[in-house]
Amino acid sequence: MSRLLRLCLALTLVAACRAPLQRPVDPPRKAVFIILDGIPADVVEKVPTPTLDAIAEAGGYARATVGGELGGPTQTPTISAPGYMSLLTGTWANKHNVWNNSRQSPNYAYWNIFRIVETVEPARKTAVFSTWLDNRTVLLGDGKPGAGDYRLDHAADGFELDTLKFPHDKSSRYILAIDEHVSTLGAEHIRTQGPDLTWVYLQHTDDAAHAHGDSQPFYDAVAKADAQVGRIWAAVQQRQALGEDWMIVVTTDHGRDPATGKGHGGQSERERTTWIVTNQSPLGARFTNGTPAIVDIAPSILQHLRIAVPPAVAKEWAGTSFLRSAP
Numbered sequence: 665m666s667r668l669l670r671l672c673l674a675l676t677l678v679a680a681c682r683a684p685l686q687r688p689v690d691p692p693r694k695a696v697f698i699i700l701d702g703i704p705a706d707v708v709e710k711v712p713t714p715t716l717d718a719i720a721e722a723g724g725y726a727r728a729t730v731g732g733e734l735g736g737p738t739q740t741p742t743i744s745a746p747g748y749m750s751l752l753t754g755t756w757a758n759k760h761n762v763w764n765n766s767r768q769s770p771n772y773a774y775w776n777i778f779r780i781v782e783t784v785e786p787a788r789k790t791a792v793f794s795t796w797l798d799n800r801t802v803l804l805g806d807g808k809p810g811a812g813d814y815r816l817d818h819a820a821d822g823f824e825l826d827t828l829k830f831p832h833d834k835s836s837r838y839i840l841a842i843d844e845h846v847s848t849l850g851a852e853h854i855r856t857q858g859p860d861l862t863w864v865y866l867q868h869t870d871d872a873a874h875a876h877g878d879s880q881p882f883y884d885a886v887a888k889a890d891a892q893v894g895r896i897w898a899a900v901q902q903r904q905a906l907g908e909d910w911m912i913v914v915t916t917d918h919g920r921d922p923a924t925g926k927g928h929g930g931q932s933e934r935e936r937t938t939w940i941v942t943n944q945s946p947l948g949a950r951f952t953n954g955t956p957a958i959v960d961i962a963p964s965i966l967q968h969l970r971i972a973v974p975p976a977v978a979k980e981w982a983g984t985s986f987l988r989s990a991p
């Protein structure tokens with residue numbers, strides 16, 4: 665063997681030994697957020713919610729805020745659809761332009777979280793589970809050319825229109841049956857498909873409060889919602905056991921009036937005071953020492969998913985991520 669050949673062989677061996685055996689692979693990052701309608705912070709703190717406690721044990725629980733700047737240009741009604749839109753777009757009603765639950769005309773110039781994910785990384789899988797069809801077809805603008813012409817990969821919604829399977833009753837028990845169905849479908853889809861971004865919307869808590877106010881039937885509805893979240897959380901844990909890195913966020917869209925708990929829509933402290941539970945750790949000071957806002961949720965999820973949000977979209981956000989670590 666020539667001296668040169670021996671030298672080459674030695675250099676090759678050194679290089680081979682120094683090279684790592686295998687590059688560490690980042691686990692797939694996925695997220696699910698759940699809106700439980702109309703539960704003020706004082707109620708979620710009072711009613712036993714073992715699932716939310718378990719999620720908070722892994723990450724954290726914080727009181728949060730909705731409604732924008734009190735008395736300022738971003739002030740937003742503490743109403744359901746405006747609240748969802750604030751979560752979905754990271755902006756307040758002065759931008760997303762949803763002020764009520766009917767006759768909505770969202771300003772699609774402010775991209776929602778699903779449009780961002782489907783546009784930046786179309787291969788990622790998205791899913792929505794909801795009773796309320798408008799959540800997808802109007803607020804998200806799924807499939808609408810004027811809303812970015814993107815498509816969700818999976819949707820199970822509009823069950824309020826299926827009066828054969830869910831016959832309507834005056835006490836709104838059919839909404840509880842729908843939430844049972846929605847949470848079961850959502851959990852099954854997460855367990856079997858592992859979508860990258862999922863929204864699960866559960867409504868019955870708001871109906872119970874509108875009907876009964878601050879009372880046991882409302883608290884019972886909160887306990888049932890916690891059990892429904894338990895289905896999703898169990899599915900997430902099964903996916904995590906497969907090596908995936910999941911973020912779960914559970915929140916509400918508004919609080920309730922301080923007098924009876926039956927209404928909402930105004931700007932009282934109780935209507936503006938909500939809560940966020942997540943399994944994420946570490947959490948930033950915005951979450952642990954401050955008051956995160958509903959508009960922080962989309963930036964946080966997008967950070968977890970490591971989506972390169974177009975700067976022109978992100979600069980319109982009213983919120984920032986409450987996760988501590990930079991992506």
Ligand SMILES: [Zn+2]
Pocket residue numbers: 701702743744745870917918
């Ligand atoms: Zn609501």
